[in-house]
Amino acid sequence: MEFKTVVGVLFLLGAVNCQKRDQEDPCQTKTRVVADATYCDRYWECVDGQAELYDCPNGLVFVGKHRGVTEGCDYPWRANYCEGRQQANGPLSTEHCEWLYGIFGHESSCTRFWTCWNGTATEQLCIGGLLYNEKTHSCDWPDNVEGCQKHPLCNDDANGNVPLGKSCNRYWQCQGGYPRLQRCPAMLVFDRRSRRCVVPPTEDCDVPTTPPPPPAEEDEPENVPAEFINLPPGALPVQNRNRPRN
Numbered sequence: 001m002e003f004k005t006v007v008g009v010l011f012l013l014g015a016v017n018c019q020k021r022d023q024e025d026p027c028q029t030k031t032r033v034v035a036d037a038t039y040c041d042r043y044w045e046c047v048d049g050q051a052e053l054y055d056c057p058n059g060l061v062f063v064g065k066h067r068g069v070t071e072g073c074d075y076p077w078r079a080n081y082c083e084g085r086q087q088a089n090g091p092l093s094t095e096h097c098e099w100l101y102g103i104f105g106h107e108s109s110c111t112r113f114w115t116c117w118n119g120t121a122t123e124q125l126c127i128g129g130l131l132y133n134e135k136t137h138s139c140d141w142p143d144n145v146e147g148c149q150k151h152p153l154c155n156d157d158a159n160g161n162v163p164l165g166k167s168c169n170r171y172w173q174c175q176g177g178y179p180r181l182q183r184c185p186a187m188l189v190f191d192r193r194s195r196r197c198v199v200p201p202t203e204d205c206d207v208p209t210t211p212p213p214p215p216a217e218e219d220e221p222e223n224v225p226a227e228f229i230n231l232p233p234g235a236l237p238v239q240n241r242n243r244p245r246n
């Protein structure tokens with residue numbers, strides 16, 4: 001196996017009018033690691049003076065030594081890594097994971113997705129009203145996510161306001177079914193009944209204390225679910241969200 005590998009390298013380097021791109025010899029480079037000329041999910045490493053061929057972990061492609069998410073390999077969609085080359089290996093799937101490594105959409109939810117590491121799936125949650133975007137493999141505004149435009153928060157009224165937990169100054173403003181996090185103007189509080197910013201006091205909210213508390217304390221009322229507090233970008237593991245809602 002190692003012998004064949006070495007022969008292959010020498011042949012390619014010696015071929016003058018070879019149609020394939022010449023394969024670089026890793027033993028002739030400083031890093032001792034080079035990309036395979038034909039397959040973007042393979043690389044050559046110089047081991048004891050001999051070029052040896054390696055596969056990236058399943059689902060990843062070679063991007064360079066000390067780069068990528070593991071072993072010099074990265075998610076293929078991060079850049080045009082495979083331009084002009086193909087992947088040698090097909091997907092090895094496990095439950096929720098199309099490939100052993102990657103970020104994949106959820107089967108039944110627009111706000112959730114899976115991160116897969118060596119075939120083990122971890123459920124993730126988009127926060128701050130964001131939805132999982134299959135194209136960018138990240139959380140995104142609902143307007144940018146085809147097929148998931150409407151957010152459950154705005155189901156009752158596509159253009160209404162929705163209370164944010166027990167917060168007295170922040171709320172969701174639905175615009176055509178897309179929620180946006182809003183803050184009442186200074187000295188006003190969000191009234192859950194009228195769903196508007198009003199002059200306090202209301203049933204739930206007193207006049208803001210003077211001087212106002214530092215933003216960090218003010219922004220984290222006890223009973224607001226974690227995913228409704230933070231703003232984009234980002235996601236939280238699902239385990240972190242199972243706090244009781246009032």
Ligand SMILES: *[C@@H]1O[C@H](CO)[C@@H](O)[C@H](O)[C@H]1NC(C)=O
Pocket residue numbers: 118119
């Ligand atoms: C990946 O998982 C397999 C079996 O599930 C295990 O044998 C292997 O050592 C793991 N590889 C890494 C890099 O963790």
